Structure formats: C-alpha cells, structure tokens
Amino acid sequence: xxxxxxxxxxxxxxxxxxxxxxxxxxxxxxxxxxxxxxxxxxxxxxxxxxxxxxxxxxxxxxxxxxxxxxxxxxxxxxxxxxxxxxxxxxxxxxxxxxxxxxxxxxxxxxxxxxxxxxxxxxxxxxxxxxxxxxx
Amino acid sequence: xxxxxxxxxxxxxxxxxxxxxxxxxxxxxxxxxxxxxxxxxxxxxxxxxxxxxxxxxxxxxxxxxxxxxxxxxxxxxxxxxxxxxxxxxxxxxxxxxxxxxxxxxxxxxxxxxxxxxxxxxxxxxxxxxxxxxxx
DNA sequence: CTATATGTTATATTCATAGTATAACAGATA
DNA sequence: TATCTGTTATACTATGAATATAACATATAG
Numbered sequence: 001x002x003x004x005x006x007x008x009x010x011x012x013x014x015x016x017x018x019x020x021x022x023x024x025x026x027x028x029x030x031x032x033x034x035x036x037x038x039x040x041x042x043x044x045x046x047x048x049x050x051x052x053x054x055x056x057x058x059x060x061x062x063x064x065x066x067x068x069x070x071x072x073x074x075x076x077x078x079x080x081x082x083x084x085x086x087x088x089x090x091x092x093x094x095x096x097x098x099x100x101x102x103x104x105x106x107x108x109x110x111x112x113x114x115x116x117x118x119x120x121x122x123x124x125x126x127x128x129x130x131x132x133x134x135x
Numbered sequence: 136x137x138x139x140x141x142x143x144x145x146x147x148x149x150x151x152x153x154x155x156x157x158x159x160x161x162x163x164x165x166x167x168x169x170x171x172x173x174x175x176x177x178x179x180x181x182x183x184x185x186x187x188x189x190x191x192x193x194x195x196x197x198x199x200x201x202x203x204x205x206x207x208x209x210x211x212x213x214x215x216x217x218x219x220x221x222x223x224x225x226x227x228x229x230x231x232x233x234x235x236x237x238x239x240x241x242x243x244x245x246x247x248x249x250x251x252x253x254x255x256x257x258x259x260x261x262x263x264x265x266x267x268x269x270x
Numbered sequence: 271c272t273a274t275a276t277g278t279t280a281t282a283t284t285c286a287t288a289g290t291a292t293a294a295c296a297g298a299t300a
Numbered sequence: 301t302a303t304c305t306g307t308t309a310t311a312c313t314a315t316g317a318a319t320a321t322a323a324c325a326t327a328t329a330g
Contacts, residue, residue: 005227011312012316012318013318014317014318019232019233019236021235021307022236022240023232023233023236025240026236026239026240027236038275038276038277039276039277039278040275040276040277047319048318048319049317049318049319050319050320051318051320052276052317053151054277054317055224055317055318056222057277068277069276069277070276070277070278070325070326070327071276071326071327071328073275073276073277074233074276074277081240081241081242082240082241083241083242083243084213084238084241084243084247088219088238088241089235089251092143092234092237092238092251093251094236094259095234096231096251096255097154097255097259098157098158098256099178099227099230099231100252100256100259101154101157101158101161101259102157102161102223103219103227103228103256104256104260105157105160105161105200105217105252106217106218106219106223107217107218107219108219110218110253110256110257113252114249114252114253114256116224116227116228116231116302117231117248117252118177118245118249118250120231120232120235121235121238121239121245121248121249122235122245124232124235124239125239126187135235146286147288147289148288148289149288149289166279173304173305173306174305174306174307175304175305183288183289183290184290184291185290185291186290186291186310187288187289188292189306189307189323190288190289192306199287203306204305204306205298205305205306205307206296206297206298206299206305207305208304208305209305209306
C-alpha cells in the first residue's frame with residue numbers, strides 16, 4: 001500500500017491521490033507504461049468512491065501523466081512526460097511565492113530554505129524504501 | 136494600491152489577502168507597529184465584504200503576524216514575529232512536496248528548482264519597486 | 271456467444287466552505 | 301453626542317467535494 005490518504009485534511013482526496021501518483025512517477029516507483037488499478041479496484045482499496053479516483057485519473061490524463069485506453073485500462077505515460085514549460089513555471093512560482101514569503105518573515109534565510117527544498121527533492125528522487133510495488 | 140485580488144482564482148480571497156499582507160511584512164513594506172486600514176475601509180477599497188477582510192485579519196492575528204486592539208485598531212506585529220519552528224517546517228515540507236515532485240517529473244533538475252526558489256526569495260526580500268506605502 | 275470488467279456518463283444527495291448582506295453591540299475617540 | 305473601531309449573530313447564495321446508484325458501450329475471457 002503506497003498511497004496514504006488523510007480524510008481529515010483540507011486538501012481534497014482526489015488531489016492527494018493525484019499528488020501521490022505524480023510522486024510515484026517522479027520516484028520511478030511507477031514506471032512508464034505500468035498499469036494502474038481500475039477506478040473501482042483502487043476506490044475499494046482506499047475506501048473511497050469510484051468517482052473520486054476517476055477525478056484524479058482524469059486530471060492526470062488531462063495533464064499528460066497518464067493514458068487511458070478502453071483496452072489496457074489506465075497506464076503511466078509510456079511516451080515523453082510533460083515538460084517544465086513557462087506555463088508550469090509560472091504556476092510553480094505562483095504557488096511557491098506565499099510559502100517563500102512566510103519562510104522569510106519567520107526568519108529562515110535563503111540557504112535554509114533552498115537546502116530544505118534540496119533535501120525534499122532528493123528524498124523524492126531517491127525515496128527511503130521502495131519496498132512494495134503495489135499501491 | 137498594493138493588494139491585488141483575483142476574484143476568478145481558485146484561491147480564496149481572504150487567503151490571497153492574508154498571503155499578500157505576509158509578503159508585505161516580509162518585504163518590509165509593512166513595518167512593525169504600522170497601522171492597517173480598518174476592516175470596513177479595506178473592504179470598501181478592495182470591493183469585497185467586511186467579513187472577508189476580517190477573516191484574513193483574524194487568521195494573521197491567530198498566527199501572530201498582527202495585533203488587534205480596540206484602541207489602535209489593526210497593527211503589524213510590533214514585537215517578535217513568529218519563528219520557523221518545527222511545526223511550520225513540517226507544514227512547509229508538506230506544501231512543497233507535491234510541487235517538488237511535479238517539477239522533478241517534468242524534468243527540472245535540482246539546481247533549476249533551487250535557483251527558482253532563490254530568485255523568488257530575493258524578489259520578495261528586495262521587491263522591484265516599493266513605490267506606494269498605501270494598500 | 272455469454273458473462274465480466276473496463277472506462278464513461280448521468281442524476282441526485284449530502285456536506286462544508288466561501289462570500290455576501292444586514293444588523294446590532296460594546297468600547298474608544300473626536 | 302456622534303462616530304469609528306472590532307466583534308458577533310443570523311441568513312442566504314453559490315460552489316465544490318464526496319458519495320450513492322444506475323446505466324451504457326466496449327473489450328476481454330471463458
């Protein structure tokens with residue numbers, strides 16, 4: 001079981017799921033072309049509704065992280081993944097901005113913040129334990 | 136006019152406002168002890184409801200960025216600001232995580248990401264133009 | 271061919287939150 | 301005595317999240 005949901009979080013469930021699938025792709029835990037569980041199966045495993053899973057899948061399909069075939073079901077993007085184009089970077093800056101501002105106002109210096117980001121990046125790229133391949 | 140709201144954004148108005156006030160404190164545009172407009176005045180200026188402004192003020196008061204006196208009205212925290220304690224850092228990591236993961240999966244390397252963060256940090260600390268003191 | 275599993279679509283309902291609209295209150299100020 | 305302050309209360313609308321069923325078309329397995 002790789003996906004962990006916090007039902008009490010203010011972050012929507014479908015968003016948590018989508019985020020963790022992206023992280024799975026980023027870490028290599030989910031390989032290109034790999035099949036994902038059907039919406040019904042994953043929904044049952046996670047104890048949530050079919051439509052909530054579908055919403056996450058659809059969003060990731062829309063962004064190009066997943067492909068959905070009538071035949072193969074849902075698979076991780078086997079071709080080229082989306083790039084860090086200007087549109088993404090603009091969104092990234094927009095989302096990072098308030099976080100950087102609060103870190104600054106709380107007294108974190110530039111190095112502390114960038115090092116925290118570095119550590120985070122590396123921990124995703126090379127996760128502590130790639131134990132189970134299952135979700 | 137320093138605060139700019141996007142009424143079409145998925146980010147709540149009161150959150151946009153709170154974020155920009157924090158950024159104002161971070162940049163020094165809002166000095167410690169400085170008086171902020173009353174909830175009614177700012178609401179009228181921004182064309183939003185009094186309660187929406189109040190919600191932002193209350194949140195920032197709760198976190199320790201503002202003080203609210205019956206007498207002086209609303210002022211920027213004149214004493215020591217909140218620190219980057221473990222609680223904040225945990226929240227920071229939690230919020231940064233999905234952003235770092237998507238940046239990684241889109242092919243940004245560690246340096247690109249940290250440099251983007253650096254640039255952002257510096258642009259907040261030393262904003263392009265501190266023209267108007269007004270909100 | 272038949273049964274099953276797939277994604278997909280359509281409704282409907284419940285619930286929480288955001289935002290607005292008014293109104294009123296208590297305390298401080300001019 | 302007015303006026304401005306934050307504060308509280310109530311009500312309403314709109315939106316989105318999440319769930320619950322149901323049904324459909326297609327592809328696969330037996």
